[in-house]
Amino acid sequence: MNLIQSPVAVIGAGTMGSGIATVAARGGYDTVVYDVSEQGLTRGLDTIRSFFEKSRDLGKLTAEEASAANARVRGTTDITDLATAGVVIEAVFEDLAVKKELMGQVESIVAADTLLHTNTSTLSVTAIASGLKHPDRLVGTHYCNPAPLLSLVEVADGRHTATSARETCIEFLRSVGKTTVVTKDRPGFIVNRFLIPWENSCIQALDSGLGTIESIDTAVTGALGHPMGPFRLLDIVGLDIHQQVATRLYEQLRDPRFFPPPMVERMVSAGDLGRKTGRGFYEYDNTRLFGS
Ligand SMILES: NC(=O)c1ccc[n+]([C@@H]2O[C@H](COP(=O)([O-])OP(=O)(O)OC[C@H]3O[C@@H](n4cnc5c(N)ncnc54)[C@H](O)[C@@H]3O)[C@@H](O)[C@H]2O)c1
Structure with missing residues (x-):
């Protein structure tokens, strides 16, 4: 009904x-x-x-x-x-x-x-x-x-x-x-309070060579049971949106874990925003926003 x-x-x-x-x-x-x-x-x-x-x-x-x-x-x-x-x-x-x-x-x-x-x-x-x-x-x-x-x-x-x-x-x-x-009506509600710092640490792990895009995504889905790894998710979210949300939460909460790592700025400047531009961490043959 x-x-x-x-x-x-x-x-x-x-x-x-x-x-x-x-x-x-x-x-x-x-x-x-x-x-x-x-x-x-x-x-x-x-x-x-x-x-x-x-x-x-x-x-x-x-x-x-x-x-x-x-x-x-x-x-x-x-x-x-x-x-x-x-x-x-x-x-x-x-x-x-x-x-x-x-x-x-x-x-x-x-x-x-x-x-x-x-x-x-x-x-x-x-x-x-x-x-x-x-x-x-x-x-x-x-x-x-x-x-x-x-x-x-x-x-x-x-x-x-x-x-x-x-x-x-x-x-x-x-x-x-x-x-x-x-x-509560507070910055980041519940989910983004822990999702954004976690995504930032996955990006830092990639940038420091701890794993590849694929290996980190595989580690997360296999070990933590997430339906998709952080880089697949960030490509759907959009790197520009991640940068904006992370920066705004940092500005409000003053907690450095929210500040987007430099790799995010590099990708945004290059226009590699994720699915919507056909390329982010992965490449896509269409620019649909989600699904396949
Ligand atoms: N992307 C995410 O992962 C995510 C997750 C949760 C919440 N949000 C929030 O949801 C909202 C939308 O985010 P998004 O990622 O879908 O943005 P988006 O940039 O993908 O889409 C925004 C759309 O709004 C349209 N638009 C802009 N101004 C308008 C207006 N005045 N009237 C009508 N249409 C207008 C734009 O043309 C665009 O199509 C934001 O507030 C964002 O913070 C985003």
């Missing part, structure tokens, strides 16, 4: 937005994806469609389920198409001014009871909500990347978030198969 009135609206068709839209459509919600960039929207929709096709080929979805999920997704570059959404899930650049302005714009378009979810890795949920007329309806969510494959979503209230908004957010996430943990 759908808990939220369809459509679910996702803003931003990048790595997280396309992953979250995949999750919503697979979970049975009509889903509209909005992006300011026509090119970004096209790539996001291509990633979503390829993911459903791959899920069908792997037998994770039947042909009917894959085709129905596909049919539930549509894209738009017109923000007024979000007017009828039951929930708007924002997944645009990690920039407070951009998110605040966008949420204000959304609030002027949608119904008074439409719920707002914001995805952030390092920003304050309270700060994102601060320009809203109704900050009580905004909840912070932090999906793990790739969102269609990893089940956990961290949920954080802003200072003025209504308990009912958070509870509905959690019910929605459960209805699309997610596991949730409630955390």
Whole structure:
């Protein structure tokens, strides 16, 4: 049963937005994806469609389920198409001014009871909500990347978030198969507090010659049971995003373990950002954001 009135609206068709839209459509919600960039929207929709096709080929979805999920997704570059959404899930650049302005714009378009979810890795949920007329309806969510494959979503209230908004957010996430943990509106929530220093130490291990990209990934998957090694994961996350998140957490927490190692800067300067540019630690024959 759908808990939220369809459509679910996702803003931003990048790595997280396309992953979250995949999750919503697979979970049975009509889903509209909005992006300011026509090119970004096209790539996001291509990633979503390829993911459903791959899920069908792997037998994770039947042909009917894959085709129905596909049919539930549509894209738009017109923000007024979000007017009828039951929930708007924002997944645009990690920039407070951009998110605040966008949420204000959304609030002027949608119904008074439409719920707002914001995805952030390092920003304050309270700060994102601060320009809203109704900050009580905004909840912070932090999906793990790739969102269609990893089940956990961290949920954080802003200072003025209504308990009912958070509870509905959690019910929605459960209805699309997610596991949730409630955390505080603090830099990095729970996961990035230990993931970022760990990824940095894997990069340092590589840079110091302790192992190769492949051997470190194999060691992690084989020994720790992770579904993918750090370099496969960083290629999906994007080296630019890792650099940005790590730097911002370092600036807020002043803990040197968060500071990105020099290899990250070298890769970002070279444009080797990961899957989205076709090359990161590994090389790819397409620039889809996740899946294959
Ligand atoms: N990449 C990750 O691993 C990850 C994980 C968890 C959370 N996050 C967070 O999720 C958010 C999105 O990250 P991402 O990696 O998907 O970014 P991304 O750069 O891959 O995609 C962002 C998309 O937003 C679009 N956009 C930018 N401004 C917009 C606007 N005003 N209106 C509509 N669309 C707009 C861009 O065109 C782009 O397609 C960020 O806040 C990030 O911190 C990222």
